[in-house]
Amino acid sequence: MPSFRISVSPSRRAAARFITQVRRAFQRAYAEENKKTGLTQSAIARAIGVHRSVINRELVGRKDITVGRIGELAWAMGRIPFFELPESPVEIGMMPIKSITVDISRAGPKPLTGVNQAIIDEWKKQAQGASIPFAA
Amino acid sequence: MATPLELDNAGALFKLDPDLAPGKREIRSIYASPRLKTWIENDLPQLESTWNIELTPQEQLQAFIEEVFCPREPLTYDWHFKPLTHIRDGIWELKTADLRMFGWFFVKDCFIGSAANLTDTVKQLHLYRPYAEEAVRFRDGLDLNHPKFVPGDDPHAVVSDFSFP
Numbered sequence: 350m351p352s353f354r355i356s357v358s359p360s361r362r363a364a365a366r367f368i369t370q371v372r373r374a375f376q377r378a379y380a381e382e383n384k385k386t387g388l389t390q391s392a393i394a395r396a397i398g399v400h401r402s403v404i405n406r407e408l409v410g411r412k413d414i415t416v417g418r419i420g421e422l423a424w425a426m427g428r429i430p431f432f433e434l435p436e437s438p439v440e441i442g443m444m445p446i447k448s449i450t451v452d453i454s455r456a457g458p459k460p461l462t463g464v465n466q467a468i469i470d471e472w473k474k475q476a477q478g479a480s481i482p483f484a485a
Numbered sequence: 486m487a488t489p490l491e492l493d494n495a496g497a498l499f500k501l502d503p504d505l506a507p508g509k510r511e512i513r514s515i516y517a518s519p520r521l522k523t524w525i526e527n528d529l530p531q532l533e534s535t536w537n538i539e540l541t542p543q544e545q546l547q548a549f550i551e552e553v554f555c556p557r558e559p560l561t562y563d564w565h566f567k568p569l570t571h572i573r574d575g576i577w578e579l580k581t582a583d584l585r586m587f588g589w590f591f592v593k594d595c596f597i598g599s600a601a602n603l604t605d606t607v608k609q610l611h612l613y614r615p616y617a618e619e620a621v622r623f624r625d626g627l628d629l630n631h632p633k634f635v636p637g638d639d640p641h642a643v644v645s646d647f648s649f650p
Contacts, residue, residue: 351493352500353522355547356530365540365548366506373553373562377649380563390565409566410545410582411536439507 371419372410378426379408388426396425486630489516489591497627498597501525503555504547512557513594513644515550518623521586521598534583535605542603545581554579557594559649560640569647571638576617580604587616589624589634590643599623 357365382388390408394401397418406412407422414422423430492498499522501515517525525546532542540548549568553560561567568580572587579586579596585607588598599620607613624633640647 351496352502353517353526354502354504355525355543355550357544357547361544362504362547362551365544366552368540369548369552373558376566377562380649383563405565406536411538413538437507 371414375422376408378428382426393422393425397421486628488630489595489597492629501550503551505551505556509556511555513555515554516597518599521600524601532603535603536582538582542583546584549581557646559646560644561648569640569644572613572617574617574621575634575636576620577643587620589620591629591634593635593643594645
């Protein structure tokens with residue numbers, strides 16, 4: 350099948366996706382606030398102290414949105430920007446897939462096994478209420 | 486007469502294969518004319534943004550197709566931000582900041598593009614009508630099943646989830 354793909358490097362593909370996601374998040378927030386509270390691009394521009402055309406260009410994608418402007422736009426729209434970097438579920442970029450490990454450091458001591466029951470009972474008496482999880 | 490997929494196999498159309506993010510499925514599809522495919526592969530990578538923004542026209546198209554169009558995200562959240570506009574005779578344009586792609590919808594969510602160019606060039610040279618006429622000629626000459634396109638100018642008739650909510 351002679352299908353084809355747009356040839357963009359993986360790193361630039363990631364950049365384009367992220368920029369698009371951020372812009373669309375603002376478009377959605379703006380549309381919701383416009384419907385809910387009547388917020389306008391002019392009001393956002395006044396609140397931030399720029400010309401309305403700047404806000405319009407940023408929202409439609411004819412002007413880059415800086416990280417600082419993300420905070421300003423979110424503030425003007427009554428929203429809270431949220432950013433995190435979870436690990437990818439699949440192998441991407443320069444990093445290999447991280448192996449799944451179980452952190453037991455906060456799970457308490459391991460249950461004891463293969464120990465004579467009489468000794469265990471004696472330990473329990475000595476512990477007198479200490480919360481050591483002995484195996485049954 | 487044939488479906489777009491059969492025309493793809495015959496080399497009369499070329500399906501654009503989106504490199505979707507993990508977990509996303511291709512719901513809407515895009516086919517390209519031989520001319521559009523050549524333009525995407527040879528001309529598009531050379532173009533620079535006329536708005537002097539970070540994303541090149543090529544990256545804009547890639548992101549639009551892979552983040553918005555093909556995974557069936559809502560195309561628009563507000564009338565200010567419409568990436569799809571009807572021109573005439575069932576010919577539509579897909580838009581990014583720097584690009585205009587002309588074509589039609591064979592059925593809902595199946596776009597067949599005939600040509601594309603920089604927005605600035607299209608506007609300065611008044612190419613909307615010529616590109617629309619070229620798309621109609623290409624559509625007429627294509628051995629496509631009838632009906633060849635979704636008529637009318639209602640965006641909800643040509644794409645699912647055109648707007649949100």
